[in-house]
Amino acid sequence: MIHQPDQYQEIRDAVRALCAQYPDEYFRKVDEARAYPEAFVDALTQAGWMAALIPQEYGGSGLTMAEASVIMEEINRSGGNSGACHGQMYVMNAIVRSGSEAQKQKYLPKIASGELRIQSMGVTEPTTGSDTTKLKTSAVRKDGRWVINGQKVWISRIQHSDLMILLARTTPADQVKKRSDGLSCFLIDLHQAIGNGLTVRPILNMVNHETNELFFDNLEIPEDALLGEEGKGFKTLLDGLNAERTLIAAECIGDGYWFIDRASKYAKERVVFNRPIGQNQGVQFPIADAFIELEAANLMRWKACEKIDAHQNAGAEANMAKYLAAKASWEAANVCLQTHGGFGFACEYDIERKFRETRLYQVAPISTNMIYSYVAEHILGLPRSF
Numbered sequence: 001m002i003h004q005p006d007q008y009q010e011i012r013d014a015v016r017a018l019c020a021q022y023p024d025e026y027f028r029k030v031d032e033a034r035a036y037p038e039a040f041v042d043a044l045t046q047a048g049w050m051a052a053l054i055p056q057e058y059g060g061s062g063l064t065m066a067e068a069s070v071i072m073e074e075i076n077r078s079g080g081n082s083g084a085c086h087g088q089m090y091v092m093n094a095i096v097r098s099g100s101e102a103q104k105q106k107y108l109p110k111i112a113s114g115e116l117r118i119q120s121m122g123v124t125e126p127t128t129g130s131d132t133t134k135l136k137t138s139a140v141r142k143d144g145r146w147v148i149n150g151q152k153v154w155i156s157r158i159q160h161s162d163l164m165i166l167l168a169r170t171t172p173a174d175q176v177k178k179r180s181d182g183l184s185c186f187l188i189d190l191h192q193a194i195g196n197g198l199t200v201r202p203i204l205n206m207v208n209h210e211t212n213e214l215f216f217d218n219l220e221i222p223e224d225a226l227l228g229e230e231g232k233g234f235k236t237l238l239d240g241l242n243a244e245r246t247l248i249a250a251e252c253i254g255d256g257y258w259f260i261d262r263a264s265k266y267a268k269e270r271v272v273f274n275r276p277i278g279q280n281q282g283v284q285f286p287i288a289d290a291f292i293e294l295e296a297a298n299l300m301r302w303k304a305c306e307k308i309d310a311h312q313n314a315g316a317e318a319n320m321a322k323y324l325a326a327k328a329s330w331e332a333a334n335v336c337l338q339t340h341g342g343f344g345f346a347c348e349y350d351i352e353r354k355f356r357e358t359r360l361y362q363v364a365p366i367s368t369n370m371i372y373s374y375v376a377e378h379i380l381g382l383p384r385s386f
């Protein structure tokens with residue numbers, strides 16, 4: 001295994017030891033059964049890793065973004081998939097940053113202990129997609145409650161969450177000055193909501209990723225379900241998105257190292273034409289190329305962590321880290337598959353599974369084009385394209 005000791009070695013060793021109890025066969029079986037890695041997520045939660053970013057005063061471990069990102073990296077680097085549980089680490093960020101003291105006291109200790117799972121964030125809608133500020137789901141105040149109507153799509157881990165953060169429009173778009181105004185965040189108790197105005201329809205998809213369509217039909221939620229300031233939900237959410245992107249970048253880095261480890265090992269062992277295939281430059285150069293790209297992407301991941309930990313605006317670094325890492329992990333996946341020839345397609349090698357899993361990150365949680373657009377407009381000052 002490519003091994004570069006760093007100051008996070010203690011965390012790395014501890015997460016690796018836990019992950020070693022859930023070897024390739026475990027994730028292969030979970031994937032085949034399209035099941036949820038319940039035992040693995042429970043073990044991570046019990047060990048406190050999922051509460052890394054919750055402040056100590058609310059029962060979490062108050063780790064830095066850099067440390068939290070190492071946890072995610074190690075899960076993916078061990079052959080697992082953080083996608084099943086990474087929401088628990090970052091969705092609660094909106095409560096930490098924008099919740100009232102009462103909401104923090106009520107929810108954070110239980111999220112930290114694992115008693116409550118908050119793994120879902122409902123933003124994307126079927127008719128508006130990446131054009132988030134045009135979303136149509138509405139929340140209207142009525143008799144001291146909020147009434148929600150609309151539809152969401154691709155909302156992950158609903159079936160394995162107690163709470164969801166929902167973004168809905170509280171002031172019609174034609175009555176606000178800025179298009180990102182008039183949106184608000186809500187904390188939805190899924191046990192109360194499902195069957196009482198919220199219908200969930202699972203979407204079968206390319207990866208074993210639990211994701212769903214949601215239908216809101218006059219769902220009533222309490223007035224104090226509002227999270228953060230009314231009308232400023234976009235900002236509430238945005239504050240947490242840099243953390244999400246940075247953690248996902250770290251997962252991609254973990255995937256990338258996993259692919260390069262596997263490719264290098266196989267290229268040394270597999271003998272064809274009386275020589276290890278890795279002796280051929282046509283085989284070794286693409287692996288070296290993927291490694292170089294991954295190492296470079298990793299630098300941007302650390303830069304994003306550094307800025308977040310210094311409480312600086314990390315919008316550019318978080319987006320660029322996610323872009324570079326997702327691209328590098330995908331290139332490493334492709335090289336790993338190619339190096340394995342036909343065996344790369346055999347499920348028992350786990351490469352096809354990780355190949356599918358890592359591909360997702362060029363689309364979700366934000367697609368590559370939206371990152372180009374962010375950099376072009378917000379960093380380079382080019383005219384808005386939409």
Ligand SMILES: Cc1cc2nc3c(=O)[nH]c(=O)nc-3n(C[C@H](O)[C@H](O)[C@H](O)COP(=O)(O)OP(=O)(O)OC[C@H]3O[C@@H](n4cnc5c(N)ncnc54)[C@H](O)[C@@H]3O)c2cc1C
Binds near residue numbers: 122131153363364368
């Ligand atoms: C497995 C999975 C899990 C997900 N989980 C969640 C979740 O938990 N919560 C949630 O809210 N969402 C979730 N998503 C949704 C995800 O964030 C969106 O799929 C993604 O943001 C892209 O939106 P879209 O699918 O509507 O694509 P569209 O917006 O329809 O875009 C389609 C393609 O066109 C490109 N495009 C669109 N407009 C432009 C433009 N102006 N310029 C250049 N290119 C453009 C996009 O980049 C994209 O490649 C998930 C998606 C998947 C697949």
